[in-house]
Amino acid sequence: MGRLGLSVYILMVLTSATYSHIWFVNPEGTGDAPTIDAAVDSCASGDTILVAPGTYHENILRLGNPRELTIMGQTGDPEEVIVAALNPAEPILKFTEYNLSVSAITVTGSDYSGGALNSVGTSTTVSNIIARNNRGGVALTGTGQVRECVFTDNDWGLYFSSSGVTDFLVEQCQFFGNTLIGSGATDLGAAITINAPATIRGCVFLRNSIVAEGSVCLVDGGFIVYIENSTFADNSADFAVYFTSLNANGMIANNVFWESGCPSNGGAFPVRCNVTWPEPFEEGECFPENWYGHHGNVIADPLFCNPGADDYHVASTSPCLPGNHPDGSECGQVGFYSQGCVTPVPTRTTSWGSIKSFYFQKVP
Template structure:
């Protein structure tokens, strides 16, 4: 089954749940010139379907559902559909603003949202990519990267009784004062399921921040390489946090390298429950600032998750069955009563089965079925993975695998087909490999932002991946 078809079915299924009336699909840009024009024409339960491309300027940023519950989704996923907010000071913009009571049938799905920039106090300076005020949308399968907020939520900010659901997203390299990746404040209830939150920076809560009687539930997610002064991965202030089947690893902070918890006595206590998760430092990775209850519950571990790069990102788990030498301790270590998602932690893209693995699951996978599957794996063994991150700013990792030692050529080409830089040219050993492109040409000069292609030649086999460089 083709990915495009799976993508459309997943999004349109939301519509059937949202309304019994027939839903209309409004297409951008073939029928409506901008995303906002499609939104403005939609009625309850409609879908605004956005074609591949990079969308900029008025009508393609500061998008507002206006209280109408609908699905706004890309046709082919976030790697091919970019909302570039082009925000800076004093020209302030973000991707989406929910503030009219939208509910969970309001869906944003399948976009890269980047270059949002907000400055000011309160909500004015919050939610670099997405702001939710007393609204409860579903935010699914997006890449939220390179956004900035001077106050809260560099990527996403939920405020004032919002109950958002964030699923299957990659949230990375965002910056804020509090909640570099995501901020939740003032009696919000936010559920995070199957997300990667990485490389975000804040003073408080590098990855995730919960404050002022909010509740945050984190399940099946990977939180890594975020930085803050307090709570590198997660800060929980006068709020409740529940973490299950998740990895918090290699985050850093002056206090609470992974988690910082603190309440305000006597009325506003904080609470944290961690179970079936991998937390670096174990209980010592959690700082208890007082007026709080911390429950380090059953079957947590403190062990290197052994991340490896794979076809769609850098946070697969090392597994012997997929060709790695070591077995990640997070494999088959999740809660036995939790269902196994349709996804994978394996670099050979075999769908997970049996017991749940801890951490993020990539949603594209293949089911192992006898000889047909083995032939597919032989094909995949000569594979060029999608670069990660994508889109990217300063550098991106390209992973590839070889079934046997051979001569290869791997290079970067511009949109006109001209060679920009050779990354690999020569004999390479069998197995998985990766190389980093720093956005420079063969002379060491930075290239302009735009679309580039990574092309590999292995004997008679060639493969190409599309990349987006942001400047």
Template sequence: MPGPASGAAPATMDSAGGHSPARPRTSGPRPPFVPKMTRSVSGLSPGGIALFRLRSLTISDYLCLSALALTLALTSASSASATTRTIELDGSGDYTVIQEALFASTKGDTVLVGPGTYTWTNQGSGDDHGMVRYWLSEQDEVTLLSTHGPEATILDAEGQGRIFFANGNNVTNDPVNFLIRGFTMRNGYAPKVPNRDEQEGGAIAMHLCEAIVENCIFENNEAEYGGAVWLGGVGAYDYRNCIFRNNVARLQKTGVDYRAIGGGVFVGGSPQRTTFENCTFTDNHAQYRGGGLMITRGNIEIRDCLFAGNSASAGPTRHGTAIYAFEARFLRMNRVTVRNHDSAPGASVLVLFAEGLELDNSLIAGNSSGVSMHVQDSRNVSAHCTNIHGGVLGNWLGDLAPMRLMNGNMELDPLFCSDEGDLTRVELASPMLAANNSCGTDVGLIQESCVSVPILAAGLRAQRRSGEAVLQWEGVEPVGAGIVLQRSSDAGPTSIDLGRANPAGMGRWSIEDRDAPQGEVGYRLLDRNGHLLARATLPSAGGIRLLRASPNPFNPRTQIAFDLAEAGHARLEVFDSRGRRVAVLVDEERPAGRQHALFSGQDASGRALGSGVYHLRLQSAGQVRTDSVVLLR
């Protein structure tokens, strides 16, 4: 089905190298259609089907997710209603075309997409904006989920246009809110829009949105700005557990090459917040700058991410082969690894004119022929427990120079494993490991052990029960397999006799550590050769724990559990994405043990809060714990 005749144009590059807000376009009429079947679901909210918060979802996880969604759809019975629509290429669902399901959807609806390859040809709905479109506020708070995950659910534009386009309301500045989870987006090509010079976002272009994109793979997409993804306008963007690989920012017509920027992702304009969490950027290319990620303005946080093998080729300097940030309001890199970038004679990471820069527990190394990282003309720069190493022409350059060996910072060989295909593993003697550095924490997104070992044990958990330390893990019988359990301490590791371990059912083993101290304790499971199998931390006996909210995402309410080791005053607060406190759920004396609080998606005055990410902060006994929840209206 064709989309609207016209839409909001993406933002444009200004003379400072950033993006200015786009000129508004008006929405044309939308042709009516009659769906084959619409299943009305009483009481089902998008949050009702998103009960998993996994770093990586398998096909079986998605099957469980789908089954749970359908179960809730058939059994829910409250007065509020939402609609769940299913899409199957074989015709067994409500629709075969994703765009038709979105056009039929209204606020709070969910669209479930079955497995298969959805192409520009078999969808037949593409226009000069994209194959799939969230248009202005018409699909606000509509959730788009695959039922079988990105390996089995593919959106392939076949090189004929962009895959996905979303735009808020430029006139009222109202953002469009949505969540997308579990797709592979490939072979997207940014279209040439009439009266527009730039071609932006081969797979996704988002402008004036508040969006969460999870568990997606972006590969072989092409554009001038943002080979895979272009993000612009005043909005908030969260990309989690995503892979960006082999995307290209390439000049698509004769002209200056500075338009070919952001091989993987381009972030422009003035987003209030953009976050990349647990994401991987590999082998992306920009014809000018920002091979993996290009940033102009906005507040950006990159945490638990890997950049490897990205490139930028134009010009003599090759600045920002991994990351190029220009005039960022605030850039934070936390537990980020950047490696294997040939930046001769420029920099793998280049930051210019930033108002704030914070490096924490990050590793920038193995970048041959050029500079590892250069920060220039920036303010409020800080670095803690960060290692920058391996640049032939320098490492800690510009505004970073005074911090080179301060605050736990290093300039040391990280001792990566020799296997180039293993991008995050380091040797046991690596200074990146907590046991080998003064920070007492792992530096960068790294894993221990270069030797591939059989999966003998995994999923180690440590908790206190009635004052006793109890450890559980999955795996084979530990004594016969030569597994070693160690408790860490200032005096060195202590081995625990696993002859006392007992089967706990479902392939799990359990043991009590009667000699565990009252403070926080670390444990490691090793094989007979000393290779790490799993690790866990036992909280202090006087500690507090903020447990996972359920459901999460949620609508209209979620229950939050927390543990207090001892009776005392507890305060549980809720903050929005801008750091403003919106609610206080608990502010009173509570007994020791498991506690619960209900968050109904309302502020302190009882007004309903909008969709978005909200941050929880628990304080008790002089300790603080944090977590996040997602409200989907």
């Protein structure tokens, strides 16, 4: 959420003060409550905790007394509000049976295997947060939405599960440099583990890796899953996407798989308009070879502008752009990134700052 959106949100809450309260928290402890944890204690259902810029060392654990609660950074910039684990063995935020919304903060420094932000059995909305340098990033059980978040330098990024029929939505998120050590393909994905019906849309998966057999994105079970308009680039794993069940359903459409392992041969669902490079086939494991050349699936260089400088926009002649598809299919935009140059530049470096600046230039 940007500063303008945040201002509008605060104004809306202030004008409905009869029904809810905003608790201001700052690093000096001179706000409405001395800590975020204390503010949670004071909140009634429907209240908002507005967190000023600074660093907070806390573990906020609530396993009962469910309420509706919003925790958000005051400026709208998650880099300015850092919530670090006071006790690294515990999650930073853990809530059970809350209707929870968390936005515009960074969670970091948790070694808890269940995720730095862990929400169980609830409806959870997570937006515009950074999960950085944790054993696990965010774990949600129940129903939820995750939008415009960054998961970087964790063992794993995002896990969600549900026994219900409601879709999780993960939209315009970035998974960058997460490294999972010693997990098989049936355990966790370095970026995402999906154990629920879900839609993954407009996301970017860059330089995630598994130091063992495994996948970037793991679909664990026979769920209906849609993976759309996302870019997988320079990941180190056997599989970009791996399905543990042949009963999985949904659609894999309009994605780029570049130097990222193959998409696995999972359930009997449509696979269309994907651009893969280089040729990924492994007998009996990847998408069947006959998918390519049919339904808009092609093996072709996406022609990124400058992947060495972390610019994954595409050149004007890219097969990912509308009207450029090699087989003439009407696929529209393929992958997350739009056109950003005329001719690609073949160099390579690594920079979190450049990744962030290019990623947050939204696709028009």
